[in-house]
Structure formats: C-alpha cells, structure tokens
Amino acid sequence: MHNVHVNGEDILKRQLELAEGNRTQLEAAGVTAISVMGAIGSGKTSLIERMIDRLRVCGLRVGTIAADSAGDDDHRRFLSHGADSVNLNTQDDCHLDAHTVDHAMEHLPLQDVDVLFIENVGNLICPADFPLGAAREVVVISTTEGDDMVRKHPKIFAQTDVLVLNKIDLADAVGVDPQRVISDYVRVNPHGIPVLTDAKHEVGLDELLKALGFECTSTP
C-alpha cells in the first residue's frame, strides 16, 4: 500500500471562478447584485417586490433573476412591478450556481440595470455552498417557521451579510419571540445585520434597503 498525492485543486474551483467572473461583469456594468436566499414561503418574492417599488421611486432601474425549480410565478410578479426579469427553472436542482446565473445574465440588459436581485430556490442548506458573484447576500426566514431556525441552520447564517425575519405581524399568533431569533443570529454572526420586516404591510423595508447599502427611503 502506498499514498499518492494529487494536485489538490479545489473541486468547486470552477464555481468559484465563475462567481468571480460574474462579480467582475456586474461591477463593470455598474450593477449592485443582491443574492436572496431563504426558506420556502418565507416571503422572499414579496420582499423583493416591495424593494423594486421603492428603488424605482428612488430612480434606480431594477433587474431580477427569478429561480424556482419549476414555473414562472415569481418572474411574472417581478415583471408586473416593472423589473427587467429572467425566469430560471433549475429543473429540480435545489440551488443556483454561478454558471446558471451567468447564462441568465445574458438575457438581461445589464447596462440598463442598477440593482439586480437574484432570488435563489427556497432552501437553507445547498445555496450557501455556491457563491454567485453578488455584492451582498441576504437570508430570509419568517416567524411562522419557528424561533429555532438559526440554531437549526447556523452555518448559512454565520456566513451571510443580512438576516431578514419576515412576517413579524404573525409572531404573536404563532408564539414566536423575534428577539430570540435575532439574539441567535448575532451570536453566530457578530457582523451580520438583522432586520425585522412585515412585507405585506410594508414594515421594515427602509431598514432592509439600508442594510443592503441603498440610500432610498421613498415610499411608493
């Protein structure tokens, strides 16, 4: 028996290089890309809709990449809010990767876009291992999923810039203490920014846009 040393190249190196390529392409076109990850039904699409409305009032042009395993519901919702949108069906794959995002960007007029939201497939595990080349990463969860989500998925929360806890209007009804979620998040990610929102009633959107680096407080 003997050992053979191999070249040690990272297996996901190609993904990392593609993500870096996306980042360079987006920066060159003057686009700020936001990767939106999160649980199924947490309100990712609703939050993006509200942000599109506000950013457009602030004079910014918004693009979206709407990823789902099937269907075009989110894509059509983004179009109805005035975004340039691309529908991206992952065909049952559980996450986006930099390669598919690169192809999706080919269908967007990047020179006419200031902000690009990339909405990932609803999933709190797989997307975290695949950087897309976005400037910022946000994870969305909601009160209806319980106050233990950070403890159940600490790694994704430890590595992302912003946590959104949505549906805070339902916190009492489902017996969830939002502060418990926030305190778990701050413990695993001391530099992350937690934001409480209620997308349906337009609560917390200014704070969310600020956390993502946008100076935009105009209400539609």
Place this chain on the structure above:
Amino acid sequence: MHEYSVASELVQALLPTVETIDGRIVSVFLKKGELRILSDTALRNAFEILAEGTKLAGARLEIESIPVRVTCPACGYAGPVERLSDPAFHFAVPILSCPSCEAEVEIQTGRELYVDRLSVQDAAAPETT
C-alpha cells in the same frame, strides 16, 4: 442535497489521474473546510454510486475536516476563531469575528474542498483487508 453533484465533480476530476495509476485505489482522502455545508454520509454514498464501473470502484471516501483560520485586517491577528459551544446548537459553530479585537476578519481556511491523497494497493502485492 447537493452532495451528489459535488461527488460527481470529484469523480470526474479524479478519473484522469487514477487511470494512470497501477494498482487498486483503496481510499480517497478528501479535505473539507468546516464551513462547507456538506453531509459526510451523503457524500460517501454518492461517491460509492458514482465510482461504480470506474477505476475508483470500491474505493472508500475518507473525509478530513479543515478548521477555520482567519486573519484580521484591523489588528493583525492570524489564527483560529472562537466557537459557540451552546448545546442548543449541537456542534461548536465557528464565529467569523476576530477573537482578539472583534473586528471583521478575512477567512484563510475553512471553505476548501479538495482531494489530498489516495491510498493505493500495489498491483503486485497480496490483498489486505
């Protein structure tokens, strides 16, 4: 459940190398950064299936964890990070913050995923178990 696609990348990356090796591949030693969100069990199962019919058939995937190490642009600290050892989290979560001055850090290790080495049973040697 992205372990299958990762294992597929792993097998495809290894095959050109292993096909030049004279002997049976017994183990593949994979280094995995602890920030990677990959199940060891699912990776091993996927690897076993994908290796069937190739030179890697029957090889065992041995997974070795690489702990997080960081550098701090603020104070110059270089080394490991503190861990959150609350039983509620079930495992010690690495805290991506400077243990010396609490500033934001740059991650140096902990996100890797690469094959370090293979153990090979020489073609002429008797089988060992």
